[in-house]
Amino acid sequence: MLTCSAVSTRLVRLFVDLCAPPLCPLCRAALAHGQAELCSDCQADLPQSPERRCHGCGGANAGHLALCPECLRVGARPWDFAVSAFPFHGLVRDAIHCYKYRRRTSLAPFFARCMAEAWTAYAENRRIDAITPVPLHWFRTWQRGYNQAAILSRLIAKQLQVNCITPLRRIRYTRQQARMDLTQRRKNVHGAFAVANRKAVVNQRLLLVDDVFTTGATLAAATAVLLDAGAASVSVLTIARD
Numbered sequence: 654m655l656t657c658s659a660v661s662t663r664l665v666r667l668f669v670d671l672c673a674p675p676l677c678p679l680c681r682a683a684l685a686h687g688q689a690e691l692c693s694d695c696q697a698d699l700p701q702s703p704e705r706r707c708h709g710c711g712g713a714n715a716g717h718l719a720l721c722p723e724c725l726r727v728g729a730r731p732w733d734f735a736v737s738a739f740p741f742h743g744l745v746r747d748a749i750h751c752y753k754y755r756r757r758t759s760l761a762p763f764f765a766r767c768m769a770e771a772w773t774a775y776a777e778n779r780r781i782d783a784i785t786p787v788p789l790h791w792f793r794t795w796q797r798g799y800n801q802a803a804i805l806s807r808l809i810a811k812q813l814q815v816n817c818i819t820p821l822r823r824i825r826y827t828r829q830q831a832r833m834d835l836t837q838r839r840k841n842v843h844g845a846f847a848v849a850n851r852k853a854v855v856n857q858r859l860l861l862v863d864d865v866f867t868t869g870a871t872l873a874a875a876t877a878v879l880l881d882a883g884a885a886s887v888s889v890l891t892i893a894r895d
């Protein structure tokens with residue numbers, strides 16, 4: 654039986670829905686009452702990674718080994734395991750662009766939910782103690798107004814019921830890496846990170862969160878300083894694998 658307060662909560666929610674119907678987070682079309690989180694068009698267009706994925710980057714893996722050809726070529730990744738929620742193209746690519754560069758932070762709950770679900774589905778029951786975002790340099794945070802990875806980390810931590818910690822600092826301003834190859838990216842992020850709070854890291858199994866996995870150079874530099882500061886292990890979770 655519904656209590657008075659449950660009835661009034663439902664009435665308030667109904668009223669709010671009537672005034673401002675929920676929107677599809679990807680295309681912002683109004684969702685019909687009771688419709689799923691995405692509109693049917695976006696649901697149909699959402700790119701999906703295949704079931705078989707690479708343990709090194711979280712991307713598709715057509716081969717028989719645990720690692721995809723690119724990860725085998727790059728050599729040992731410093732993290733234990735990587736999971737990515739989507740391939741980086743189509744609707745997901747556009748949405749990430751809006752999320753990072755056009756202040757569409759309303760996309761964060763959708764991305765975070767998909768990332769938490771992908772981690773649960775593909776990480777083979779790996780245990781983690783805390784989630785931590787790849788930090789931005791303070792100047793870039795100021796320019797952008799937010800750190801997209803930090804917002805995701807807080808939401809994912811809630812879903813996976815672990816702590817969200819921020820022990821990493823970006824101590825050097827680095828250039829945008831979009832047009833760089835792996836060697837240039839490695840050089841660009843060398844010495845870019847430091848651990849500000851070693852106590853928070855020691856013996857912790859950490860899940861490092863970022864938006865897009867491209868070459869893995871940024872994630873590798875951040876992972877290296879976390880392991881150096883005493884983390885028991887680092888795994889990686891991104892929205893998409895490029």
Ligand SMILES: [Zn+2]
Pocket residue numbers: 677678679680681682691692693694695696
């Ligand atoms: Zn939509």
Ligand SMILES: [Zn+2]
Pocket residue numbers: 707708709710711712720721722723724
């Ligand atoms: Zn791979």
